[in-house]
Amino acid sequence: MRVFLMNIISAVFHPLLMATYSSALFYWMLPEIYSPIPYKSIPMFIAVVFITTAVIPALSIAFLMFTKRVSNLDITRREERSLPFLTIGVFYGATTYMFYDKMNIPRPLLVMMIAVTVLIVVIFLISIKFKVSVHSAGIWGVAGLFTAVAIRYLSVDMVWPLSLIFMGAGLTTMSRLELGRHTPNESWAGIILGYTLSFSAFWFFA
Template sequence: MHVKPAQVISVLFHPLLVPTYALLLFINLNTHFVLAMPMQVRYLMTLLVFLTTFMLPALILLILRKFDVVKSMEMPERQERALPLIIVSAFFYLTYYLLKQMEQNSIITLFMIGATMLILLCLIINYFTKISLHATSWGGFLGALMGYSLNARVDVMLWLYAIILITGMVATARLILKAHTPAQVYGGFLLGSISQLILFYYV
């Protein structure tokens, strides 16, 4: 893989887009909770998650970039990651809260509270060392789907293969771009996958 494809992969599978991808997957699984969900609710949830976990946080990050609070959208320096992580965690928790108000017993609400917890863990780790947010996010997605599959006895094997492939591509891209060391990428993947696997399996 060359640098240009690695950059494209990093953008297409940006951590802020993971909740939207997760929602689109979960609401298309042939499960009881999905079949009982009105189509209008699915559309509303998709719009809400895309707006509050991607559009608004991305807009604020662009504003921070404009005022040189962060040097780039990639946030290569550990010291400049704290404020964006706090902002994103607030938006993720807001998404969780709004979804709860819709009174949908949704795995998406569980995913959002798990994602919020992951960001806060990354914030704590960030005070000591960098960790790959890309690898953490996609590891979390993979762990959540595995935990849900084991808990609900749902066959999602093809989706698991797809997410494993994407996670591998994303991890490789981050290494090619020299955005992280292998330890930071592998550590992020393990943090995300193990924590979300436990959350979705036992809750």
């Protein structure tokens, strides 16, 4: 039962869902940040983010699994990470450019997408020599992003959402350790990298 629960947590907080969750959290916590996107169009934008940053990359990984390039959707083997991470990084970069050039999205959302893309590229480079917990990097990246948002906008309405984000981040890291997918060092590397990069990106550039 415990293993099943840890797998559910890992699936719910899969790294490919982080951009979608971040977009939805902005909608919930600070919808005015989407301006000048019309309020009624925000759910459609979030759906586009989900398709372009979760569904299509997941299909690309599924194709790599089908062709025996990777063993599983989590890409747990370090030696298998180069190709999928490079592919996803390039795709995220192209998606970010499309958002900037075609949709003219607000600066905070653009910074979020750039931060996610840079995080993937950095993990790709590190993974050549060292395995980093991508789950930890992803969810703690969200925590870092919204810590910066909460400080920047100083809203008490963000206290509970931010608490839930940190709770989810802790549970996600714990689940990866419990399942034996990562060592403490790999988890800490993901936590520090994701949190620091995302916090800094929003704090200095948004």
